[in-house]
Amino acid sequence: MAPTTSTPPTAAGVDDASLRGLRHWNLGLTVLHAAQAVAVLVLASDFAITVIASYAQGPPGTALADPESVVDVNVGWAIAAFLTLAAVDHLVTATVGRRRYESDLRRGLNAFRWVEYSFSATIMIVLIAFYNGIVEVSAVFGVIGANVAMILFGWLQELMNPPGRTSTTMLPFWFGCVAGAAPWVAITWNLVAAREDVPGFVFGIFVSLFVFFMSFALNQWLQYREVGRWRSYAFGEKSYLVLSLVAKSALAWQIFAGSLA
Known part of the structure; x- marks a missing residue:
């Protein structure tokens, strides 16, 4: 008797119809992100923020050297960069990477x-x-590392919970929450300490983007707790698409209105 092969389970809600719908969403979001990136580049000023460094000049406990400039980051270009990255991602998943994207979605994953x-x-x-005064190069590296770790824990959450599992682990999710909290604690500390000198639009950026960042975590939690419509992996994927567009647009145009115009 020939051995039988079983078809791997497919993520809930991921079928041909939902995949066609997601392709249309990705094509639409390609245009929206790319258009905003171009608009920012055309309209923005040359405003830049300087990253600084203070180096040791003696044994531990010795006063640090005066800060020196490391690099000037053009804010308009930085905004255009994250909008362009999103546009490229959506374009790839709708075109040349479509087969891999859809295969991954069927496995409850989106690398x-x-x-x-x-x-x-x-x-x-x-x-x-x-925008909250964290410009020292060592602190910036810490923010980068913690945020990348948070994202990678999100990826691990999907890898460890494939369709057809008999139990769900939330351990990568909670580890990611710990890593992702670190930059926000540092930002909150600086914001509260300098609250009397911080422009109102910076408070607006902080509150709105904090809500959006937490919404990404909530979306994944709802997926793996299988709450309501989030039982469908395709619905969770569409929610990520919406959150990505709104969060990136909110940050781009709040910064533009506050300091780039």
């Missing part, structure tokens, strides 16, 4: 999402940190 977020979301959190 393209996590790769893009590890770059675009990290640029976003670094900009938020800049």
